[in-house]
Amino acid sequence: MALSSMTGFARSHGSSGPYAFEWELKSVNAKGFDFRMRLPPGWDDIEPLIRKRAADALSRGTVYANLTVKRAIATSAVRVNEDVLASILKVAGELSAKTGAAAPTVDGLLGIKGVIEVVEPENDETEDQAARTAVVAAFEDGLKNLVEMRRREGVALGQILGLRLGEIEQLAAKADAAPGRKPEAVRARLAEQITALLETSDRFDPDRLSQEAIMIAAKADIREELDRIASHVTQAREMIGKGGAIGRRLDFLAQEFNREVNTTCSKANDLELTNTGLEMKNVVEQFREQVQNLE
CATH class of the missing domain: 3.30.230 (Ribosomal Protein S5; domain 2)
Structure with missing residues (x-):
């Protein structure tokens, strides 16, 4: 469909x-x-x-x-009201006999109200x-x-949405391959931050700092968000392929896209990943704008 x-x-x-x-x-x-x-x-x-x-x-x-x-x-019909005309002629004749007045003319008779009737055609x-x-x-x-x-417009919209999904997929892959996500990069960044903290005070417990660093690194991981984005892309393509009145469902999915991208941006731990997340957010918004036009 x-x-x-x-x-x-x-x-x-x-x-x-x-x-x-x-x-x-x-x-x-x-x-x-x-x-x-x-x-x-x-x-x-x-x-x-x-x-x-x-x-x-x-x-x-x-x-x-x-x-x-x-x-x-429709052409209206004109007819003479014979009864009215006969009554007028009778009265005119009587007056003429009594007074000697001239008989009424035809145009005079037709000018008397009620002698001529305009009949509108009836509806069939x-x-x-x-x-x-x-x-x-x-x-x-x-x-x-x-x-x-x-x-016809729906077909064009489907093509545009397909392009936006492809862009989201590419940006998600770019985020996944970002150098800042590599374990060695995360370790180096955390080690640098821990060293800086230890240099500012001798009251920090190195073991405790290491545990906190591991927890922070775990929270900053965007693997789960990227997996959900990939799942949403698959679902959206399936919906578009089946067609029909899918506007509401795609709009909900667009909101889910936006939620995952926002979380990805908030977890970004380097500039490149942040920029990729913002670019993905812009494409998701374009996707959602087009979805608003679907039945």
């Missing part, structure tokens, strides 16, 4: 009957899965289905889905349902494109 990034963008559009629509999908990093959707008024009934589709396809990241719908303007339920089905299908197309883009 391939790795996936949490960042991506996709669009899809279509039309059905009098409706034209477009989806815009965008996803960004997040600790969990958060789906945020904006729908036009009157389209709320598709929300549960859209949310289910998104939750089935994605497991992590904040995803924004925005639907825009435009309906073609079959058309509306077909449009909803088409909108859901367009969302699925957009979601497929979003998932594909996240996977």
Whole structure:
């Protein structure tokens, strides 16, 4: 299974009957899965289905889905209200007979409120349902494109993480081979420090100092930390090789890397080993930054 990034963008559009629509999908990093959707008024009934589709396809990241719908303007119908017109003509005729006034003209009659009615076309339920089905299908197309883009970025992230792991491995080997870790170098350094202490005072017990020196040398040994770093590198490579939604687990492993490197730096007993530890710490931080983008 391939790795996936949490960042991506996709669009899809279509039309059905009098409706034209477009989806815009965008996803960004997040600790969990958060789906945020904006729908036009009157389209709320598709929300549960859209949310289910998104939750089935994605497991992590904040995803924004925005639907825009435009309906073609239908031609309104104009009709004459025959009942109102008949009533007006009757009254006009009676007034004309009584007063001798001229009969009303056509334009005068049409200007009377209620004679002319503008009838808006009714929604076709079959058309509306077909449009909803088409909108859901367009969302699925957009979601497929979003998932594909996240996977392409995931492949690139996997390659970068592999390079960082290789660098950590090389630096760990460099730390292991540091001249300052050689037994003879440790003994010489401790002997020099003990000699300096004995020269400053005759109250120091040489045997006691030797015992303390042995304990200090044991505590300064980084063999255990280097072994754990090597184990973490192996685990990380196995996770990346299997793929899937491994972002959280790799993030935890990155924290473990950081802990071991910090301990290595604190135990470093010479400048070269300290510099190697700091360099390794920088690479671990780069590794962790990239892990933050994984699903």
